[in-house]
Amino acid sequence: MKEIRVSPKFVNTRNVRNFQAMTDALALSAGEGRLGVVIGQAGRGKTRTAQVYAANNRCVFLRCLSIWRTSELDFLRGLCRELNVKNPPHRKDAAFTAVLDALILQGGRPVFIEEIEKLPKLHLELVRDLSDLTAAAFVLIGEEELESHVQQVRRMWNRTFQFLEFAALGVGDIIMYAKEAAELELSPEIAAILHSSSGGNFRVVKRDLQNLANMMNAKGTLDPTVELAKIAIKQSLQGGGK
Amino acid sequence: MGIPQSMSFANKIRTAVKEVLASGREASTINISLQAKVMTGKDQKRMLNALCDMTNAGELARVRPGVYALAAPRGPENKNKVMWRLLRMRRRVTVDDLVEMAEVKELYAEEWLRTLARRGVVRKDGKAFHLLLDTVEPPELTDNADKIRALREKKKQAAAIAMEAATKALGVAMQAINEL
Numbered sequence: 001m002k003e004i005r006v007s008p009k010f011v012n013t014r015n016v017r018n019f020q021a022m023t024d025a026l027a028l029s030a031g032e033g034r035l036g037v038v039i040g041q042a043g044r045g046k047t048r049t050a051q052v053y054a055a056n057n058r059c060v061f062l063r064c065l066s067i068w069r070t071s072e073l074d075f076l077r078g079l080c081r082e083l084n085v086k087n088p089p090h091r092k093d094a095a096f097t098a099v100l101d102a103l104i105l106q107g108g109r110p111v112f113i114e115e116i117e118k119l120p121k122l123h124l125e126l127v128r129d130l131s132d133l134t135a136a137a138f139v140l141i142g143e144e145e146l147e148s149h150v151q152q153v154r155r156m157w158n159r160t161f162q163f164l165e166f167a168a169l170g171v172g173d174i175i176m177y178a179k180e181a182a183e184l185e186l187s188p189e190i191a192a193i194l195h196s197s198s199g200g201n202f203r204v205v206k207r208d209l210q211n212l213a214n215m216m217n218a219k220g221t222l223d224p225t226v227e228l229a230k231i232a233i234k235q236s237l238q239g240g241g242k
Numbered sequence: 243m244g245i246p247q248s249m250s251f252a253n254k255i256r257t258a259v260k261e262v263l264a265s266g267r268e269a270s271t272i273n274i275s276l277q278a279k280v281m282t283g284k285d286q287k288r289m290l291n292a293l294c295d296m297t298n299a300g301e302l303a304r305v306r307p308g309v310y311a312l313a314a315p316r317g318p319e320n321k322n323k324v325m326w327r328l329l330r331m332r333r334r335v336t337v338d339d340l341v342e343m344a345e346v347k348e349l350y351a352e353e354w355l356r357t358l359a360r361r362g363v364v365r366k367d368g369k370a371f372h373l374l375l376d377t378v379e380p381p382e383l384t385d386n387a388d389k390i391r392a393l394r395e396k397k398k399q400a401a402a403i404a405m406e407a408a409t410k411a412l413g414v415a416m417q418a419i420n421e422l
Contacts, residue, residue, distance in 0.1 A: 008342035031253055052343045055327040063331075082330075084378050104252065107299030135250065 004213040004222070006206070009181040010052055013173040013202075015040075015166045019049050022162045023110055026137045030108055033131035035159050036139040039146050040166025043201040046141050049166075050112045061112040064119050075123055079111075096126075103134040110137040117142045117149040124153050131159065168200020177205065182213055190229045197233045204236075211236050251285075254278050255292040259302065263312060271308045321346050325354055326380035329364070329373055336369045357383050 010016075019038065026036050040046050054061040060082045068074040076095035080088035083102035089095045103111070116123060131138050139162075140146060151157050169177075174191040178184040186194075194212075198204035211232035212224060219228070249257065258278035262269035271290065274280075280289050293310060296302045303313040324344040329335050340351035355371045358364045363381055364371040 008338040010342050010345070031249075048343065051328060051331050054331065055324045055343065058327075061331045081376070081378070086378055105295055105299055107296070107301055135253070 002222070004182055004184065004216050006182045006210045006213050009177075010048070011173070011177045011180050013045070013176070014170060015045060015173075016049050018164055019053065019166075022164045023053065023139070026110060026139070026162055027108075029161055030137075031135055033128070033133070033135055033159055034137050034161045035127075035131060035150075035156065036110070036137065036162040036164070037146060037150055037160050038139060038141045038164045038166065039144055041168075041201070042143065043203040044166040044168065045202045046166050047114060050114070050139070050141055054112050057109060058106075059109045059112060060106070061114070063114045064116050064123075066118050068123075069119055072123060072126055075119065075126065096130075099130060100133055103130060103136045106136075108136060110139050112139045112141060114141045115143075116140050117146040121149070121153050124150065124156050128153070128156050128159065169195065169198070169202055169205060170200070171195045174205055178209055182209060184209075184213070184224060186224060190224055190226055193226060193229050193233070208233050208236050251288055252292045252295065255289050256296065256301075259293075259296070259310065267311055268305055269310050271310075274310075321350070322354065322383070323380055325351065329358075329371075330376060333373045334370050336371070338369075354383070 022036055022038070026034060038046055038050070051061055053059065060079070062078055062082050064075065065078075068078065073090075073092050073095060076092065076099055077088040077090075079099045080095055080102065083099060083106065085098050085102050089098055113127065116127070127138050127140070130136065140150065142149075147163075150160060171188060171191045174194050175186050175188070178186045178191070194205055194208050198208060208229075212229055215228050215232050215235075216222065216224060221228075255274065255278055258274050259269050262273045262277050271293070274293070275286060275289055278289065280286055293302065297304050297310070297313075300313050302310045305311050321344055325340050325346065328340060328343050332339065335355075337348060337351045337355065340346055340355070341348050344351070346354075355364060355366075358381065359366050359371065361381060361383075363373070363375045363377065365374050
């Protein structure tokens, strides 16, 4: 019997399609400073989607670190590095200018900044300045707090042209993922069980599907059943073979 | 068509290039400067700098000195570069991450990471590979190319030996025919 294997596969879920539509819409207003904001709970695939987009489209992706909270210089130097500035300057104004130059040269591709809500509002103002001066699109990615963080800086909120919330995975997304990653035909009933137990969290769905595949291999069956799905979920929650 | 005064200089040039290219496949710097109403020598220099930036950014292609055209659309990104960008973004990747996110074959991703590990760019830690040395630009990986070059050389030598043997045999055969 053929062994069922959940292979690593990036699936175009509804969220991914919405993300691409958002970046396309941002590109339409090229020539002026503009922002996109992407929010959503952890585990819904925001980071992965943005990283796949950035890697394939030569865009910058910067993850903000809590340690940058005390100084804007580290944030700017981080941006310099991601923009391929070989020797990031050690002074704020020089680093800012280096980022400006690099942004102008990179041809208007969007810049993705993750978890900026961890940093003070001054960093948001920096992003606004950079976007205004270079007409580059910035896409801020974070959890729900990001929305209120951006709203508090009115000048930022005015420039937010696109807003996207990463929703929980739908039943259809789970069926599609099982089909593409494991060549498994899940019935809507089984997909609904996986959906309700995971709360639409992509990581949990992935883990449960892996367990289901393992159980099906152990049982020597190619037909996933509701019972097997329930056991797989129970096993996942218990941490596997305990 | 008029270009709004409020536009940044680079955008004025960009708009002028688009307008010139709308009526032909190529745009000369003279036509661009006329379209953008560039009057002074200083602005002329700024225009050339902007054109240079646009060429570097892949928006335009320089056909010959002083003549520009739209850059050909880019094909799919080089997978090595995509994997390198993912490694820089994530700092720690697994083979599965690269297979999923860069859409490469498992063997290819594994070989690429192993080569980087041999170069000291990444360190293997269980299933994951950690980025140790961020060289900004993707490192040149010539290990495989060297292997392929050596293999080709070997094949070439073997073919030369076979050819020599065949020529000798042909000579013997010809001699035998002549002696008949």
